[in-house]
Amino acid sequence: MAITPTIKTSSSSSNSASSSKPPTAADAINDLDLSSFLKLMITELQQQDPLNPLDNKDMLNQLAQIRSIGASDKLTSTLDSVLLGQNIASATNLIGADISALSDDGQPIQGVVNKVSIDKGVPKLHVQNNPSIGPSSDDGSIEGGTHAYRVVWRDESGKLIGMDFSGDFALKTTGTAGLDQSIELRNLPATSVPKSVYRTDSSGTGVYQLVGIIADGSQGNFVDGKSDAERNGTRLTESFQRAQITQRSYDVSLKNVSAVRPPAVQTPAGG
Numbered sequence: 001m002a003i004t005p006t007i008k009t010s011s012s013s014s015n016s017a018s019s020s021k022p023p024t025a026a027d028a029i030n031d032l033d034l035s036s037f038l039k040l041m042i043t044e045l046q047q048q049d050p051l052n053p054l055d056n057k058d059m060l061n062q063l064a065q066i067r068s069i070g071a072s073d074k075l076t077s078t079l080d081s082v083l084l085g086q087n088i089a090s091a092t093n094l095i096g097a098d099i100s101a102l103s104d105d106g107q108p109i110q111g112v113v114n115k116v117s118i119d120k121g122v123p124k125l126h127v128q129n130n131p132s133i134g135p136s137s138d139d140g141s142i143e144g145g146t147h148a149y150r151v152v153w154r155d156e157s158g159k160l161i162g163m164d165f166s167g168d169f170a171l172k173t174t175g176t177a178g179l180d181q182s183i184e185l186r187n188l189p190a191t192s193v194p195k196s197v198y199r200t201d202s203s204g205t206g207v208y209q210l211v212g213i214i215a216d217g218s219q220g221n222f223v224d225g226k227s228d229a230e231r232n233g234t235r236l237t238e239s240f241q242r243a244q245i246t247q248r249s250y251d252v253s254l255k256n257v258s259a260v261r262p263p264a265v266q267t268p269a270g271g
Contacts, residue, residue: 084121091116091123091254099125100259103250107220109187111250125252129187131163131245133171140182140225144175145202149224151188152240153195153217162240163188170204182225187248191217198236201228210234220248 094113103109104124111127118124133149148170152162165171165185173180188195194215198208210232211224 084123087123087254088116088118091125094125094257094260098261099127099252099257101125101127101252102256102258103127103252104256105190105218105250107250109220109250109252113252119251123254125254125257127250127252128247129250130247131185131187131189133165133169133183133185135171135173135180136182136184136223136225137178138182138184138223138225140223141227141230142173142175142181142183142225143202143227144173146170146172146200146204147183147202148200148204148208149183149185150198150208150236150240151185151195151222152198152236153191153193160238160240161243163243163245166200166204170200182223185222185224186220188214188220188222189243189245189248190220193217195222196236197222197224199224199226199231201231208236210236 095116096112096114098110098112100108100110109127109129111129113125114128115126116123117126133147148164148166150162150164150166152160155161171183173183175181185197194213194217196210197212197214199211200206200208211226212222214222
């Protein structure tokens, strides 16, 4: 008797019974690729009863199935190639553009796309930003004045490492609600340990007092809205080594881009 890969299944007598059944043989046939189908057919021909060989009509039916599977595989491959080409073109067009997005490591970022790469068939945008501080529109009670920050953490050997935003890198605020009553630190380096954030009073000088701890070291942004009086009494008295980090790099998927702004137009001298 001929061995046939065509399998028929009977319908279930109840909806509850069918929902609890494992995947059916029909599902397995639908998921069968061309290579597996050919192997199954060759095995069938080798194992058939010579006294009762496969009927020509059955052979034609199976060849039709092979052609159908082959055409489906080619169509899927073609569509995947077209989609990848479109995504690469879209990603390449964003080089030089200023984007707002959610990075692959979950960071809300804004920055200029400097290059594009392909990762497992998916285009990735690359953004590199310098660590910085700037005004935030979040609610807060920071007074007008000059505010200097230091962000510190410990490396694997226990040495204190940090970044300094003072002097020319300190931030001047007006204390205007909805404009700069809070301050955001951006693109801080990713660390495997928490980072502590210290700030001076509104004079921009004097002692650095604790305003917050970034518990998840991978987080690059921190918003400070504390007034001078609300700062923690803990002071930064230990000296630290400056971090040798100039930029933080982000990978961004196209689907996670929320806004696109064209790059700034450079006006020629004398124009």
